[in-house]
Amino acid sequence: MMTRLPDIEVFKLFGDKGLVTEMRKAVTETQATLEQLHELAETLAGISVNQIKGAGRWGAAGPKFQGEMIDTLIGSLRTIGMEEPKIQHIIDLQRPIDRFDYFHHTVNAMHKIANDDNQKAWRVYSDPFIHKGSGHQPDPNQFEVFLKEQGLLTGEVAERLADYKQYWTHGTHRRKQLWDVSYREDV
Structure with missing residues (x-):
């Protein structure tokens, strides 16, 4: 039975209390943390886009390099599962x-x-x-x-x-x- 633990989706112990309640609480906290991380990532990505575009003013990065950096940043946001409207907002900051x-x-x-x-x-x-x-x-x-x-x-x-x-x-x-x-x- 121990080798099958990853396959168990719901494990009820003592009815709706006990382990099930703790698991729900953990999932809710994880979702809240993920939402907070997405908010932080969105804020930092916006700042990064502005810094990347601003760096071109000082000759530090040409448009091609800026585009590559922003594309990498956008790829990372997609990897962490950020919603497309929020990603589009970040992309639009350079316009x-x-x-x-x-x-x-x-x-x-x-x-x-x-x-x-x-x-x-x-x-x-x-x-x-x-x-x-x-x-x-x-x-x-x-x-x-x-x-x-x-x-x-x-x-x-x-x-x-x-x-x-x-x-x-x-x-x-x-x-x-x-x-x-x-x-x-x-x-």
């Missing part, structure tokens, strides 16, 4: 930072072809948001209007704006290899 970067990559390409009049128009256009940081930049459709008005929506500017639109709308990278490597020169 405002990436949107900000896509906007600036487009601006950097624009500056390479802009003349003095375009630069003056840019200063007027960007004054309300340029020094406010992530989350204050115009969405790609608003920015497209400015670029068209200035005659700057050509070549690489148009390509980068398309990248920005793709990420803004779908949260996916249109030209992933460029995001991982070439955009680094613009950061």
Whole structure:
């Protein structure tokens, strides 16, 4: 009988009291502990995503390495059984930072072809948001209007704006290899 202990799902001893009550209590405490660990993991994962994305500002980690680190973190959350909506929330924390970067990559390409009049128009256009940081930049459709008005929506500017639109709308990278490597020169 001792070799069959793992196969026993419910072992009643002394009716609904005794061992069954203790086992229920242990299961309830284990579930509560697991929920607390998931809450802690969610909090720490959110902080980690922000730190990983922020590290790119100091040149410590490029977009490819950041993506790999975040993918590893997300894999760990799935391994411990965290619910997908909570995982999606963690993934979404990087979106405002990436949107900000896509906007600036487009601006950097624009500056390479802009003349003095375009630069003056840019200063007027960007004054309300340029020094406010992530989350204050115009969405790609608003920015497209400015670029068209200035005659700057050509070549690489148009390509980068398309990248920005793709990420803004779908949260996916249109030209992933460029995001991982070439955009680094613009950061």
